[in-house]
Amino acid sequence: MARLERNDEERDLLARAARAMPGGTLGNMRLAGDDAFVVREGAGSRIWDVSGNEYVDYALGSGPMILGHAHPKVLAAAEEALRKGSTFFVENAYAVELAERIVEAVPCAEQVRFTTSGTDATFQCLRLARAFRKRDKILKFEGGFHGTHDYAVMSMRSSGTTPFPAPEPNSAGIPKAVQETVLIAPYNDIETTASIIEQHHDELAAVIVEPVQRTIAPRDGFLAGLREVTERFGVPLVFDEVVTGFRLAYGGAQEAYGVTPDLAAIGKIVGGGFPLAAVVGRGDLLEAYDADAVPEEGYVPQAGTLNGNPVAAAAGLATLAVLREPGRYAALHATGAHLRTTLQRLFDEAEVPAVVSGVDVTFDVYFTDQPVVDYRSTLGNKPLKRVFDHTLLEHGVLKTPEKFYVGMCHDEADVELTIAAFEAAVAAVREA
Ligand SMILES: Cc1ncc(COP(=O)(O)O)c(C=O)c1O
Numbered sequence: 001m002a003r004l005e006r007n008d009e010e011r012d013l014l015a016r017a018a019r020a021m022p023g024g025t026l027g028n029m030r031l032a033g034d035d036a037f038v039v040r041e042g043a044g045s046r047i048w049d050v051s052g053n054e055y056v057d058y059a060l061g062s063g064p065m066i067l068g069h070a071h072p073k074v075l076a077a078a079e080e081a082l083r084k085g086s087t088f089f090v091e092n093a094y095a096v097e098l099a100e101r102i103v104e105a106v107p108c109a110e111q112v113r114f115t116t117s118g119t120d121a122t123f124q125c126l127r128l129a130r131a132f133r134k135r136d137k138i139l140k141f142e143g144g145f146h147g148t149h150d151y152a153v154m155s156m157r158s159s160g161t162t163p164f165p166a167p168e169p170n171s172a173g174i175p176k177a178v179q180e181t182v183l184i185a186p187y188n189d190i191e192t193t194a195s196i197i198e199q200h201h202d203e204l205a206a207v208i209v210e211p212v213q214r215t216i217a218p219r220d221g222f223l224a225g226l227r228e229v230t231e232r233f234g235v236p237l238v239f240d241e242v243v244t245g246f247r248l249a250y251g252g253a254q255e256a257y258g259v260t261p262d263l264a265a266i267g268k269i270v271g272g273g274f275p276l277a278a279v280v281g282r283g284d285l286l287e288a289y290d291a292d293a294v295p296e297e298g299y300v301p302q303a304g305t306l307n308g309n310p311v312a313a314a315a316g317l318a319t320l321a322v323l324r325e326p327g328r329y330a331a332l333h334a335t336g337a338h339l340r341t342t343l344q345r346l347f348d349e350a351e352v353p354a355v356v357s358g359v360d361v362t363f364d365v366y367f368t369d370q371p372v373v374d375y376r377s378t379l380g381n382k383p384l385k386r387v388f389d390h391t392l393l394e395h396g397v398l399k400t401p402e403k404f405y406v407g408m409c410h411d412e413a414d415v416e417l418t419i420a421a422f423e424a425a426v427a428a429v430r431e432a
Contacts, residue, residue: 003053003394004034010050013038029059029400032386035393042069045409047398055398056414060405063243063362064268066332067322068409074272077318081311088310095308098316102270102280105251105320107260108239109280113289114308118242118267119147121277122208124302125263126151128279129206129236131288131300137203139165139196141187143375144210146240146265150174154182160376165196187213187374190225201233206263208238211253215358215403216372223259236285242267242277247361250323269323272315275306328408335415336360336406342419346426354429364403367429384429391428395421 006014014036018024030036037049045068047057060066067074081094099112115121126138138151142164146152153174154167162168165183183200185193187209197204207230211223230237238261244253245266254260263285267277279286287293288300306312322328337360347354353369357378365388366372368380389401397418399405410418 003396004037005051006034006037007051010038013050028062031393031401032390035390044068044070045407045411045414053396055393055396056410056417058397058399058404058406058410058418060407061273062268062400063247063405064271064273065409066247066269066405066407067319068407069273071319071322071409073322074315074318078272078274078311078315081314084310086309086311087306089305092308092310092313094310094313094317098270098308098313098320099278101317101320102266102278106241106245106264106266106280107251107254108262108264108282110283111280111286113279113286113302114304114313115277115279115302116275116304116306116309116312117147118240118265118277119149119152120304121242121265121267121279122146122152122238122240123149124279124300125238125240125265125281126206126208128263128281128285128288128300129238131298132236132285133205133234135203135205136181137183137200138181138205139183139185139193139200139207141193141209141213141375142184143187143216143378144208144213144240146208146210147242150178151182154179155184158184158375160379164192165200186376187216188219188222189374190219190222190229194225194229197229197233197235201235204233204235206236206238208240210240211244211257211259212248212359212362213375214378215362215364216374216378217357217359218257219373223253223257227259227261236262238262239264241265243362246270246320246323248359249329250320269319270316271312272317272319274309274312274315276309276312276316322408332406332408333360335410336363338415339363339404339406339418343422343426346422350426350430352426352430358403361406362403363406364399384432387432388425388429391425392421395424397421 040048040050048054102112103109142155153171156170158168167182167184185196241252241264246269248256263281291299340356340363344356355366355372357372366380367384
């Protein structure tokens with residue numbers, strides 16, 4: 001059977017999905033038309049669909065599976081925890097230890113409060129900042145992704161024409177009132193951002209930023225500039241490190257770029273592929289979660305049935321233990337750098353205007369001849385991107401429509417196969 005052909009079992013599953021679930025999807029990654037598939041299983045860097053097609057996986061579960069699928073150490077840790085019971089609603093030793101590891105690793109983390117999703121973690125960071133600052137407004141960046149709560153979907157995929165700092169709601173069903181509490185700034189433009197903060201500082205509860213916004217790297221001085229201006233006005237700075245945490249470096253983007261925020265949301269890697277995320281940061285901000293430590297009007301309740309789930313915490317601990325092995329990050333960055341620079345070289349040699357944007361461990365292609373520095377500069381040629389992604393899939397390489405995640409599981413054979421797929425995809429784009 002040619003690649004991407006679907007057998008009867010997979011076709012049936014896709015049809016059942018379409019009947020039982022809106023759009024036939026989980027709401028996440030939806031590949032177009034015949035590219036849509038149902039996953040059968042994964043092992044290491046590879047996944048297989050129900051029809052038996054094999055892919056080198058650069059989606060990696062949208063990022064958590066940095067060690068690859070079904071990693072033996074993570075599997076063993078999760079199995080051991082699972083045999084002792086899957087959830088309790090009181091403290092468990094795995095979660096306590098994971099909180100300690102996070103405090104050791106992440107520069108801003110004096111304390112940790114677990115949640116079960118990155119969406120919840122970013123939402124909680126904003127609420128905590130509001131409780132602390134006793135102000136309502138938040139500033140986020142155009143194109144910044146912080147999950148799907150009401151504040152996060154403001155100018156998440158905007159038209160790119162709304163003047164700053166006005167927000168554009170990118171979801172139906174959001175109360176008008178939310179729109180009035182969000183200001184939008186252009187990523188990587190510290191002058192415009194600082195002037196919005198200077199103008200609105202007395203209403204601002206927080207500034208939230210993805211240190212690497214999607215696959216746009218911060219310009220030199222951008223994060224430090226944000227730190228300076230927020231500190232000057234006493235506005236808590238929140239790093240959304242759901243993607244960058246334990247990925248750019250063991251201590252995340254704050255370690256990699258040497259800029260420490262007041263709060264951070266972490267997720268994905270830290271849960272080892274299970275539902276776990278966290279709010280981390282300054283003790284005097286997280287104190288609001290402790291009813292005994294703050295006056296009643298300053299208390300922020302945050303119960304969650306699966307907060308700090310022991311199976312997820314055990315998987316997270318096992319993942320972090322592997323990440324701490326010497327040389328792990330150097331090897332990851334080297335693999336990513338090789339893939340990125342090779343892809344850019346192939347486009348350049350083929351004289352296809354394209355920018356391979358981001359950082360070594362997570363990057364994507366934009367079909368433009370302009371530098372990619374902010375959301376508006378990513379609005380390049382989308383049909384070409386679809387040709388590129390589709391051709392990669394046909395050649396056994398899976399990425400999300402938004403990015404490649406390079407993992408510690410990707411070995412030389414994966415890289416070789418991937419570069420052959422790059423060559424085919426660049427040729428397909430050139431001919432498109
Ligand atoms: C930067 C960022 N923040 C928040 C989230 C939301 O996390 P979750 O999907 O766990 O809710 C994501 C998810 O991809 C993300 O990339």
